[in-house]
Amino acid sequence: QAQLVESGGGVVQSGRSLRLSCAASGFPFLHYGMYWVRQAPGKGLEWVALIWYDGSYEHYADSVRGRFTISRDNSENTLYLQMNNLRVEDTAKYYCATYPGSDYWGQGTLVTVSS
Amino acid sequence: DVVLTQSPLSLPVTLGQPASISCRSSHSLVHSDGTTYLNWFQERPGQSPRRLINRVSKRDSGVPDRFSGSGTGTDFTLKISRVEAEDVGIYYCMQGTHWLTFGGGTKVEI
Numbered sequence: 001q002a003q004l005v006e007s008g009g010g011v012v013q014s015g016r017s018l019r020l021s022c023a024a025s026g027f028p029f030l031h032y033g034m035y036w037v038r039q040a041p042g043k044g045l046e047w048v049a050l051i052w053y054d055g056s057y058e059h060y061a062d063s064v065r066g067r068f069t070i071s072r073d074n075s076e077n078t079l080y081l082q083m084n085n086l087r088v089e090d091t092a093k094y095y096c097a098t099y100p101g102s103d104y105w106g107q108g109t110l111v112t113v114s115s
Numbered sequence: 116d117v118v119l120t121q122s123p124l125s126l127p128v129t130l131g132q133p134a135s136i137s138c139r140s141s142h143s144l145v146h147s148d149g150t151t152y153l154n155w156f157q158e159r160p161g162q163s164p165r166r167l168i169n170r171v172s173k174r175d176s177g178v179p180d181r182f183s184g185s186g187t188g189t190d191f192t193l194k195i196s197r198v199e200a201e202d203v204g205i206y207y208c209m210q211g212t213h214w215l216t217f218g219g220g221t222k223v224e225i
Contacts (some may be wrong), residue, residue: 024205037217043218044218045164045207045220047215050215059214093163095163099211100152101152102154102209102211103166105164105165
């Protein structure tokens with residue numbers, strides 16, 4: 001059964017860093033583009049970053065460009081999101097999903113940034 | 116950037132009655148590969164979002180057939196033929212044709 005499992009969330013102070021992981025199984029990970037999307041408490045969905053299937057191209061939302069880096073390890077079937085210089089407004093539940101069809105979607109990991 | 120505009124923002128519904136949500140795009144969502152990557156997601160209270168409809172009209176596994184999606188180009192619609200209590204929640208349209216965009220959401224409430 002195909003699944004995506006996020007991990008790495010937690011509570012962190014403003015200005016610090018955190019690295020999220022998304023472990024894929026049950027489908028050909030290396031054939032899919034991937035993205036991260038987040039949902040702040042009580043808010044809608046906001047895409048954060050996406051990466052081509054082979055890691056050759058990345059694209060970021062303006063709100064995180066220059067602070068977040070998306071990457072992947074196709075040998076480990078894992079997607080990453082390195083989040084630096086975190087801000088209180090980055091507090092959200094972070095999900096990973098396949099691109100462009102969102103055929104697979106994880107259960108999310110919670111990131112809380114305190115001031 | 117593509118903008119997805121959902122309407123209405125809030126949708127009071129009556130159990131057993133139909134309901135409809137509109138999603139309008141600022142650009143055509145037909146990809147160069149011929150596919151229209153327009154999805155609908157449902158977020159029930161306290162749960163993670165789940166995809167209901169993919170590629171405009173394809174129901175995902177386990178989704179009741181009272182849900183249907185339609186549309187072409189820039190105008191899309193999610194319909195619930197007969198609303199049930201478990202359908203309460205927030206519905207989002209989302210496009211993956213030109214990078215990614217999510218609509219602002221429509222809150223469906225009894």
